[in-house]
Amino acid sequence: MRWLVTGAGGMLGRDLCAVLAEVGEADVVAATRADLDITDPAAVRAAVTGADVVLNTAGWTDVDGAESDERAATAINGDAVRTLAAAAGPRLIHFSTDYVFDGAATTPYREDAVPAPLNAYGRGKALGERAVLASGGSVVRTAWLYGAHGPNFVRTMLRLAGERPTLDVVDDQVGPPTWSYALARQVVAMAGARPAPGVYHGTAAGSTTWHGLARAVFTEAGLDPARIRPTTSDRFPRPARRPAYSVLGHDAWSGTGVDPLPHWRTMLTDALPVLR
Structure with missing residues (x-):
């Protein structure tokens, strides 16, 4: 298969490219921000031509900056994704965020x-999601x-x-710490399995707070939590x-042949030697 990875210079993009190399996929186009401006419709259409799978990790990631320039953030996370979705259709796997939710759930x-x-930031990402799903992508x-x-x-x-x-870390936000490399492996497997298009949650099992995660990091590193x-x-x-x-359910993976990600604590143990 021919793969296009957009945002290939970022954390997840680099891990996706690494995983594709590990599984022997040789026909991979790794498009960094310098290689592909996703706000340029002609460039996007040219880039996706011939690709069997398009993995879109490109986007505006400055959450606080989006508050002062929502138009610019939405141009990348919403409008540009619409263009990409129109060009790639069902070949597109687009990465989104828990920030599309208000966090009021329990x-x-x-x-x-x-x-x-x-x-x-969340409003722009939600706009991009709608465009991808309307085009038949995931x-x-x-x-x-x-x-x-x-x-x-x-x-x-x-x-x-x-x-x-000492470090003061917030203990009133709850979420699933997720290793980008493990997510990359899951999504490459997903692309190979070709499950039905739709929404999938690529997050670790379980949850903790930022305080709990920080303590776990210290514990793994042999430091005093x-x-x-x-x-x-x-x-x-x-x-x-x-x-x-920000805890997300994983029901959609059932029947796809692809396993949900493991518990966040197990994942952290595996990840830390790579991060230090």
């Missing part, structure tokens, strides 16, 4: 839950992603461990509101 969000985003929502490439919470905790005696102190989100005000609850 049980995992089902794949068919109605989006109700809290912020500009959406993979993920959350609390971390990996070896680029900044993320787990790597930040490891860095700060050597800089500060008591150095992590709990605090509340109002101590760290930010322009964009964050969902308080």
Whole structure:
């Protein structure tokens, strides 16, 4: 098969390319931001020509920045995705986010839950989702992603461990910490299995808080988890509101031949040697 990976310079994009190489897929076009401007319709149409699978990881990722420039964020996360979906159709697997939900739930969000985003970033991502699904493509929502490439919470905790005696970390947001490499393996398997188009949740099983994740990182690294102190989100005000609850259900994987991702704690144990 011929694969196109957009956003190939990012954390998930790089892991997707690595997994494709590991499984022996030689015909892969890794398109970084410099290679492909997804807001350029002609460039998008040319890029998807001949591709059997299009994995779209490109997007506006500055959640707080979207609050001050929603038009620009939506042009990338919504309008450009519509163009990509129109060009790729069912060949497209597009990555989205828990931020399409308001976080008011107390049980995992089902794949068919109605989006109700809290912020500009989430509104743009929800617009992109609708376009992909209307074109017959698939959406993979993920959350609390971390990996070896680029900044993320787990790597930040490891860095700060050597800089500060204690760390205050919020304990009132709940989610599923998810290793980008494990997600990449799951989605490559998904593309090979060719399940029915629709929404899939690519997140770890189980959940914790940011405080719980930070303590687990310290524990795995052989550090004292008591150095992590709990605090509340109002101590760290930010322009964009964050969902308080970001746990996603995984029912759609049943019958696809592709397993849901493992528990977040098991995943962290496997990931940490790669991240340090």
